[in-house]
Amino acid sequence: MLTKTKQQIIDNLKNKFELPEGMLEKISTVIRIMSQLRAPGGCPWDKVQTHESLLKNLLEESYEFIDTVKLADDNLMREELGDLFMQVIFHAEIAAERSAFDLGDVASDLADKLIRRHQHVFGERVANNQEEALKSWNDAKGTEGKEKHSLDAIPMSMPALVRARKIQEKVARVGFEWPEIDGAMEKVDEELAELKEAIEIGDPEKIGEELGDLLFVVVNVARYVKHCPEVALTGANEKFIRRFKHIEKRLAETGRTTDEATLEEMDVFWDEAKDLEKRGKC
Secondary structure: OEOOOHHHHHHHHHHHOOOOOOHHHHHHHHHHHHHHHHOOOOOHHHHOOOOOOOHHHHHHHHHHHHHHHHHOOHHHHHHHHHHHHHHHHHHHHHHHHOOOOOHHHHHHHHHHHHHHHOHHHHEOOOOOOHHHHHHHHHHHHHOOOOOOOOOOOOOOOOOHHHHHHHHHHHHHOOOOOOOOHHHHHHHHHHHHHHHHHHHHHOOHHHHHHHHHHHHHHHHHHHHHOOOOHHHHHHHHHHHHHHHHHHHHHHHHHOOOOHHHOOHHHHHHHHHHHHHHHHOOOO
16 A cells, blocks of 8 residues: 655655656657647658557567667667657547546656555555566556456457467466476466367368467466577577578579578588587677
8 A cells, every 4th residue: 555645746756866867858848849740731641650550660670679789789779769759649639639637647648657556665565576567567567457357458369379379378377377387387288289180180270279288388488487489489590590591602602592402401400500619609
């Protein structure tokens, strides 16, 4: 339970943390620029955008920022984070034009949520580690009464691997999970056998269903070993690309392309790439 009002908390934060000089003015400038771009005499492209038309941009900018984090490039991170921030400002401006809400409302709601869900910081609850802090967050979230069903808050538009992990994490909080990883590993074997059977039968609908079940339980295994399946699959993608590039390079040295090589020849170069990776040379 919170023991202070929101205003008391904010006043206390103002005394403890001072914003860098000029930060608010810089943010205000960006908001004014976006308003001008949407106003009469502004940019023809910006003026016709809608929440729906900008969704692909939001996704692209999110993925581009993720790439900069993986590259650990601060300059690119700064640039891409700006592009992502622009999407937030863009959507808020569109909403403000129809008198729905503005960026100030978004920020105010976020401040309320951060205070409300961090009762271990702003309230009387205590959290001594990450697990306790996460439990405090989820307990506070659970009292908000927004969800008709416990899994409704997980967006359908999330990438499937991410959504599967979110679903599993949520049900695990109420004890709906195997006590040990062995149960999940046995389920992998079970689902793989069912997929093989569906393939032998040749039923496309059943194959799709069993393939989905197998992927879902593999995500569960990833959760038990504390790995993000999306990150793991991204790593596998990059590893495959790296090895296939080696195949193309080695074939090019002989004046040929992959279209002219046999599978056996490409397998030799694939194994060669794996060996080079082990020795840190690829």
